[in-house]
Amino acid sequence: MNPILFAILAVAAIGAICAVMLTVASKVMYVHTDEREADLRDCLPGANCGSCGYAGCDGYAAALVGGDAKTNLCVPGGDDVSRQISDILGVPFEDVIEQVAICHCGGSYDVSEKKLEYQGIMTCAAAKTLYGGESACAYGCLGYGDCAVVCPNNAVCIEDGVARINPRRCIGCGACARVCPNKIISTVPDTVRVIIKCSSCDKGADVRKKCEVGCIGCRKCEKECPESAITVTNNLAVIDYDKCSGCGHCAEVCTTKCIKAADFSGVFRN
Amino acid sequence: MSEQMVKLVAILMGAVLVNNYVLRQFLGICPFLGVSKDLKNATGMSIAVIFVMCLATAVTWPIQTYLLVPSNLAYLQTVVFILVIAALVQLVEIALKKYIPALYRALGVYLPLITTNCAVLGVTIANIDKGYGFAESLVNAFGSGLGFFLAMVIFSGVRGRVEHAQPPKPFQGLPITLISAAILSLAFFGFNGIVENLFKI
Numbered sequence: 186m187n188p189i190l191f192a193i194l195a196v197a198a199i200g201a202i203c204a205v206m207l208t209v210a211s212k213v214m215y216v217h218t219d220e221r222e223a224d225l226r227d228c229l230p231g232a233n234c235g236s237c238g239y240a241g242c243d244g245y246a247a248a249l250v251g252g253d254a255k256t257n258l259c260v261p262g263g264d265d266v267s268r269q270i271s272d273i274l275g276v277p278f279e280d281v282i283e284q285v286a287i288c289h290c291g292g293s294y295d296v297s298e299k300k301l302e303y304q305g306i307m308t309c310a311a312a313k314t315l316y317g318g319e320s321a322c323a324y325g326c327l328g329y330g331d332c333a334v335v336c337p338n339n340a341v342c343i344e345d346g347v348a349r350i351n352p353r354r355c356i357g358c359g360a361c362a363r364v365c366p367n368k369i370i371s372t373v374p375d376t377v378r379v380i381i382k383c384s385s386c387d388k389g390a391d392v393r394k395k396c397e398v399g400c401i402g403c404r405k406c407e408k409e410c411p412e413s414a415i416t417v418t419n420n421l422a423v424i425d426y427d428k429c430s431g432c433g434h435c436a437e438v439c440t441t442k443c444i445k446a447a448d449f450s451g452v453f454r455n
Numbered sequence: 456m457s458e459q460m461v462k463l464v465a466i467l468m469g470a471v472l473v474n475n476y477v478l479r480q481f482l483g484i485c486p487f488l489g490v491s492k493d494l495k496n497a498t499g500m501s502i503a504v505i506f507v508m509c510l511a512t513a514v515t516w517p518i519q520t521y522l523l524v525p526s527n528l529a530y531l532q533t534v535v536f537i538l539v540i541a542a543l544v545q546l547v548e549i550a551l552k553k554y555i556p557a558l559y560r561a562l563g564v565y566l567p568l569i570t571t572n573c574a575v576l577g578v579t580i581a582n583i584d585k586g587y588g589f590a591e592s593l594v595n596a597f598g599s600g601l602g603f604f605l606a607m608v609i610f611s612g613v614r615g616r617v618e619h620a621q622p623p624k625p626f627q628g629l630p631i632t633l634i635s636a637a638i639l640s641l642a643f644f645g646f647n648g649i650v651e652n653l654f655k656i
Contacts, residue, residue, distance in 0.1 A: 207545055207549070
């Protein structure tokens, strides 16, 4: 037989055997997958930011098909995506509660003390490893802008050594909150009007030495809050946003003015 | 230890350290640079590579020995191997999805990615070229996979450090990564000759 023909036939035969094998296997070992899952995956933004609480967009799509996830969890996608999801699943549309990142530190250069001159690698993660960074306060903003680097929408900047988040640009993905070594950034529903600009768990006297605008745990806000929404734990006031009505009374009485409340312009979250 | 065992251990050591596929033979550079950004992905990729290398060898060696060589078709090696490995990986993927979904999810996207990775193809062809028997081929494939794993894990650690460093602007990103890879490769050349001397073969 012609050797060229023989070679062609041999390879074709091997290919055919493989093809038959694969076809049979895909029929025999067919796994039923919900085609809605692929549709859902397509309408999600694909940023894999994790703000829905699942492992990426694939995980959220799978959970949606499984029926144990709400349709309004995708924060970057907003109402558009929520509407598409509820259309695909055939369930009533729910508003997305938009999230916004807030920074729990107000210790800029002019109001806080330094404990050392840091000249190392200019990232928060690196600065944190050297005695907790430059600032005297071990809980506050390190000020090298790891959050600003990861922000996909340029909503974060470092001003006077403190991270400031532009709520108009913030898409609420929480990337900054995850990267912050001191965990001073958190994401809250965009309806929040009162925030505590301090994360220090030091005792009141220590806080006063290090920073003019730190929470000293005086409990004044706790006593004065008409909704009992504030509790002081570990020398730090914490607001329960489920109870907070946003009246802003705590901000008026706060001894060190570390609680900021807003008029409803939305710019207060500096 | 019997002579055969010594030979197998020598092949294993040689495949992991001396003839490291990534750092010595420069095969499989694409996943080495692409997936080495963090340890988790690097590990997942490497395990998939070990798995596929062993599997591919177990299938291609008999095909070469009992099918291609007797019918004078040894020159079709590359084509047939690619064909068979691709089909095999696809088959394994279908089977895993059905029977071991946990492993399927763990290997994830890497399994189809490395179907025709040059390191995988390289191992199967090297086994034939070096005239290894079936057991030796399998050990060599496993060792090569381990070598890939080692290189990936070391390099993901190196990259973690490099990311925090601030190289001059022209070196940022890929250039500094390539330079680090080159230095790591030089380091691996230090293993030259240890297997021959260690096992006296």
